Amino acid sequence: MSAHSKKVKSPTIIYRSKEMEHTVEQAAKIAQQDVPVMIYGATGTGKELFARLIHDNSNRSQKPFIAVNCAAIPENLIESMMFGTEKGAYTGSEKKKGYIEMAEGGTLFLDELNSLSIDMQPKLLRYLQDKSYWRLGGDREHHSNVRVVAAVNESPALLIKEERLREDLFIVSVWVLSQFQNLKIEKKISHYLLIISSKNTKLLLIITSQALPKVLKACLKPFIGMVMFAC
Template structure:
């Protein structure tokens, strides 16, 4: 450092520094007359430096150069003022700082920056924020996956064939269509493919197409720019394709996608480009798409509800997941897996009786793996001892419906209200596919209370069941 002498900067050098500033710099005296303006600020006003110095800011406003003055407000209020100013060349953000001595304003220094420049910065920040969120999601997903086996739990020959094929095609970028009944493990298979692909360190973004309102689906998929529609985020928003860039986008319940959106999805798959709603530029993305449905897409195509060209584009590699009732070997494997999972979760050492496993294998499981998991968890929770006793009647009881009006007529008020509550809670559980947390939120109660009520229902049911 040069400490032995002061570094002097001349007035001429200061002017050169200001003239080379990326920000517009605008200086007025205490009455608002321009005493200095650099080339950047002059450019914002579409004037030359020479023709601006000496003018009063009121004159500039009268000439229509800009609509209001931050400098005049700073002089008037004797404090720093920031405002949006509409100039002849476009909008800008102006910040005026008054230089005050003995409570008198000597001059104001105004910094000017184009709103377009600020918007580009905001957009860049939003993109970085979205990217950071993508990687946070990816990190959370990967940390969750690392706690579990990378293998799909299955023993049946049909599932072994599917798993081997999935492992072979995982390293490619081909589109995949997974069909099967609800609860058969379509998302599990899609995650397995992603985890075994070259994109495994990138985001996995699951999307339920049936859960998105039709009027919002395009903006959710492709994002939107600032002010694209009423109620839109002021900074705009990236869509699913941008969030999944370099990773995998899993589109579940694809059969519920409106026909108008299907053509836009096809275009994105064909070109690899998307355009935000309200935007004018196309954004290149690198996304692997895996789709899933529990509907018959061939039937939907016949009915004109699903595009043939989209079907052929997404079904390069098709998988048909068999229902659980057609692979009883997997019932044993999955049941033991879930039991071990809950033993670890609740620090227990519970086990199935032989009769329990026979009952589990003898049931048709219309809700497939999801139903199996949920029932095992519920019975695990309400069982006091270590041995889990499960009968087919108990499993069927989970699907019990409200009794008829004539049966209700025989009940006293207390039991009548209990039956109504039980039916309502079980319907809520079915609506949320057995997810305790979501059901509790839907009912407006704490999950602990929900567990308590379910336990009470099961205890009352067990009293009337012949084992």
């Protein structure tokens, strides 16, 4: 049984198959690109482990790794906890750093992004586009250098169709969309690296053969230059 490739810095990811070994190595390569990442997989498939792997194999590895479960934060608190607050923003509020500021220079992992309200998503989108944000109650714009790795446990195509995930948030930058096997149960599965390019966007997907039809349906807008490689 292999824990991980010797060339890859990784948390404890247990697997036997060459397919999973290749997936680990691909995630490590993508870590070097310093771009936003989205991981898609069912609950219990080790999404946070892969987020940590991406952080550990990036040039941000010596900076903070902040993990946040979006589903665990009340909707009325998510903005202040994400972007921070200024004193007097609301009754009893004090000046406080948000997760983005806490993760400065490092990686912010947003688990269960599909739990983030549709009203909050444009503010996250703005940050991904120009690295700017406003503290709750603040009177000036702030900038921060943080890589965002997000995870969803439902099909992005379904989330977009049901208007629970903004399409522009999905395609704003380079995303890695992964559906991993359950790390507790070893199965032999095929993986593909799917590269979809448009004028301003490159989408890299590490997916299983079972997930391929769902991924293709997720591409709601036409892209130019689709290339698929068997991994």
